[in-house]
Amino acid sequence: MSELRTRTASAKRPSAPVASEASNSSGSGSDHEPETPKSLQRPSSFSQRAISQTLTGTANLANLLPTGTLLAFQLLMPVFTNNGSCDSATRPLTIILLVLLSVSCFVASFTDSVRSSDGRVFYGFATAKGLYIFDTTVPSTSLPDLSKYKRGFIDWVHALLSMLVFGAVALRDKNVVSCLYPAAGHQTQEVLDIVPVGIGLICSLLFVVFPTRRHGIGYPITSEK
Numbered sequence: 001m002s003e004l005r006t007r008t009a010s011a012k013r014p015s016a017p018v019a020s021e022a023s024n025s026s027g028s029g030s031d032h033e034p035e036t037p038k039s040l041q042r043p044s045s046f047s048q049r050a051i052s053q054t055l056t057g058t059a060n061l062a063n064l065l066p067t068g069t070l071l072a073f074q075l076l077m078p079v080f081t082n083n084g085s086c087d088s089a090t091r092p093l094t095i096i097l098l099v100l101l102s103v104s105c106f107v108a109s110f111t112d113s114v115r116s117s118d119g120r121v122f123y124g125f126a127t128a129k130g131l132y133i134f135d136t137t138v139p140s141t142s143l144p145d146l147s148k149y150k151r152g153f154i155d156w157v158h159a160l161l162s163m164l165v166f167g168a169v170a171l172r173d174k175n176v177v178s179c180l181y182p183a184a185g186h187q188t189q190e191v192l193d194i195v196p197v198g199i200g201l202i203c204s205l206l207f208v209v210f211p212t213r214r215h216g217i218g219y220p221i222t223s224e225k
Helices: 001-014 013-031 048-060 068-081 090-108 153-171 174-180 186-209
Strands: 111-115 121-126 132-133
Touching: 001 174, 068 090, 068 153, 090 111, 090 174, 111 132, 153 174, 153 186
Parallel strands: none
Antiparallel strands: 111 121, 121 132
């Protein structure tokens, strides 16, 4: 019995170093794990952030158009184009509708709104002398100084940009493209894909460079108004 106990004890002794070696090897392995180099975790450059912001602004160009004009475009265009299947009668009507909506974007850039002393909002058209209020029954004493709202250079810039933005939005509509260019070739399709994006990029930058404080017909009114 004593010999069996001695053999059993001697057989169990080597297991401890193996466990310790395993723990040491695991610990040493964890200490020498490869770390991700910091050079790969570079922050985005200024140009990348600028391009990302510009593309985001391009995607939201429709927000720069009057709400009524954009709503009329979305509702009437499928009807006028017959869902993109135009004929000799519907194609001229579609072109006329696009021209009218483009003119409405141009004219809406010269409209503005004022808030009277009692909190009511009145709309008007910006002229060279000031803001002409459409509602002629409102007393002038309850309105702010309308000469501050006279037409300026920024208004002309925004009017032209609004027309360009509407053209870019129209060229991105599949019904308009299918109506005006039913059998567009490869080069024509490339132009239709590139030109609206280029117009959107340029207009989004110019809208930032030439900001406006007008809140005319179809645009939201801030608390300052």
